[in-house]
Amino acid sequence: MNKQLILALSKGRILDETLPLLADAGIVPAEELSASRKLLFDTNLPDVKLVVIRATDVPTYVQLGAADVGVAGKDVLLEHGAEGLYEPLDLEIAHCKLMTAGVTGAEPQRARRRVATKFTEVARRYYAEQGIQAEVIKLYGAMELAPLMNLADEIVDIVDTGNTLRANGMEPRELIAPISTRLVVNKAAMTMKHDRIKPLVRRLQEAVARRREQASA
Ligand code: ATP
Numbered sequence: 001m002n003k004q005l006i007l008a009l010s011k012g013r014i015l016d017e018t019l020p021l022l023a024d025a026g027i028v029p030a031e032e033l034s035a036s037r038k039l040l041f042d043t044n045l046p047d048v049k050l051v052v053i054r055a056t057d058v059p060t061y062v063q064l065g066a067a068d069v070g071v072a073g074k075d076v077l078l079e080h081g082a083e084g085l086y087e088p089l090d091l092e093i094a095h096c097k098l099m100t101a102g103v104t105g106a107e108p109q110r111a112r113r114r115v116a117t118k119f120t121e122v123a124r125r126y127y128a129e130q131g132i133q134a135e136v137i138k139l140y141g142a143m144e145l146a147p148l149m150n151l152a153d154e155i156v157d158i159v160d161t162g163n164t165l166r167a168n169g170m171e172p173r174e175l176i177a178p179i180s181t182r183l184v185v186n187k188a189a190m191t192m193k194h195d196r197i198k199p200l201v202r203r204l205q206e207a208v209a210r211r212r213e214q215a216s217a
């Protein structure tokens with residue numbers, strides 16, 4: 001039976017915070033990730049490999065079993081859907097919020113609101129739940145520009161400090177979901193490789209708890 005473990009890590013801003021947690025749980029890449037154009041990496045453990053991919057691709061790799069375990073933002077997971085995935089652990093990093101936002105001081109008046117976002121599934125669900133008719137416009141970045149350019153009335157995006165919104169004459173409106181980075185596990189792998197995955201989840205859980213204690217000390 002193939003007992004090799006493949007971990008899919010989100011590149012970008014989550015990666016720098018993920019690696020110390022993994023190291024604390026006993027997994028260290030065999031080479032410097034950022035110094036390489038490689039995408040598949042060996043680790044200090046002969047049967048554990050890392051793939052470093054776009055954040056939005058992590059749930060797909062894990063759901064379809066190309067990776068056993070993944071690290072991804074809750075925003076990405078909400079957008080992708082939970083099918084085929086367990087989410088056993090909050091890694092408590094990259095805290096932010098998924099919010100609606102609009103032009104500062106402007107009342108959201110349109111009967112059918114135009115909403116620009118890269119989180120189209122989340123936005124459709126949210127506005128439907130609120131009983132608001134929404135025309136959801138897919139963008140791939142710089143959502144904060146859309147209301148300024150009269151492309152949309154509102155956006156759905158990540159908000160942390162609020163600086164990006166403020167710098168573009170916008171303000172946060174409604175909270176859709178608090179966000180942090182989660183560990184996800186392929187459902188079949190959780191059964192088939194239980195003896196490998198269970199200890200990994202436990203060690204990561206302990207690493208998260210240690211980090212939390214250090215932060216509050
Ligand atoms: P992709 O390259 O796939 O489009 P991305 O550019 O959104 O992804 P990053 O900006 O690296 O990727 O963000 C990765 C994750 O970090 C997000 O999914 C979210 O969970 C979290 N995140 C994004 N922006 C912030 C922020 N300003 N503060 C804290 N966490 C954030």
Ligand code: PRP
Nearest residue numbers: 141142157158159160161162163164165
């Ligand atoms: C993210 C997000 C917001 C911004 C929010 O963008 O898309 O634009 O952070 O953070 P703030 O509230 O602290 O300003 P990021 O910096 O990752 O750039 P991106 O547009 O390339 O994702």
